[in-house]
Amino acid sequence: MTRADLLAIVLAVALLPYLYFTYWGDGARGEQARILVGGKPFAVISLAHDQRLSVPGTLGESTLEIHDGKIRFADSPCRGKQCVHSGWLELSGEFTACLPNRISVQVLGREPRFDSINF
């Protein structure tokens, strides 16, 4: 065995954790959320850290809450509050919107298990 082969094996072993999380991890759970305002990109945020976020829309500010890898509309200045009632999103591909306030949220994952979600 040459030194180059040894180096290759060491690097291959070092790559295992990356491969595990990429190919055997829970691909259904999202890692980030993409937020659009009026159909235009506003932010892509990680779901790893709990936080509340104000997003300015057409009617006013909507509040998004991130908790335990999930995201939801905590509050919005719309009348119907359907966005708030739609609850938490956590699966890659899930999406919701406050249509009156023109804000939409979609959960993104590295290797989504589903191409789209029926509900």
Add this chain to the structure above:
Amino acid sequence: MLLATFLWSCGKPSEPLYQEQLLALGALVDITIWGAEPGMAQAAGNALTEDFNRIHNTWHAWKPSALTRINEGLRNNGNVSVDAELLPLLRRAQELSLKSNNLFNPAVGKLIALWGFHSDEPKGPPPDAQAVARLVARHPTMADLRIDGATLRSANPALQLDFGAIGQGYAVDVAVEHLRALGIHNAIVNASGDIRVIGKRGERPWRIGIRDPRGQGIIASIEMQGDESIVTSGTYERYFEYHGQRYHHILDPRSGYPARGAISVTVLHGDAVTADAASTALLVAGPKDWIHVARSMGVKQAMLIDTAGVVHIDPLLAKRIHFEAKSPPKVELSEPL
């Protein structure tokens, strides 16, 4: 060399996947396109936004639209001239309504309005029982709508049209046809959960997750076969609560009250309009009668989840579906459809 081979085998070429969310009027539309040029995909996104906006403005049940003008004319017992582009959906709705034995009944717009569902924010209270009974007794159906060329008239003064149960499915079908006309043959159109797919995602089929109607997460997944729609109607989608009781928006035209027995129905079918109408009709039919209604509507694959959480599913769909929930539901296989 070994390392180079190893890394090469792990690397993935960038995928020709285009995904966009369209904030159309009345619907959030998620489109996924495989294998098209970015410019073409972008143009398709813009075209679909226009389609969805146009359909929303045409068929809206309570904001000024072509449909509210039709309803006004029918209310006054007059002849109503309509644009030729409205006729296909009107005829389709008539046909589907008849096949569903009027369990899918877009002629009960008055009943839907009486319940307060002609509002962005349905609040209740539930309507007076006598008012509901009076409307049910007048029994408006799509057979009462007479279509003569491009002129409509109603044989029943209680008839008011509401296409809430198929408008979204119709828009999805229009969008898919538009994508095809633009030369796009591998795509998913998802309008607020109602899905139609065409083609594949490269070498593999498109995979769809079905959200669990009992709470969070995915109850099941399915690999789609070419051109196919999957639509779910659920009692959790629109509702109001009054004095601790929940009243959902899928009304049983026979009783005039929210349908009982099922919490969701998922239908797979070639086109989204049929899947949309059938998912409503089967939910109204409930766990005892859904099979008969599915058969008469030509539906071959469907799944009903009853209020106890039991999954009723036909053998064909049962073969294709994969239950994903950590605690698998109780499943009862129905007769073939």
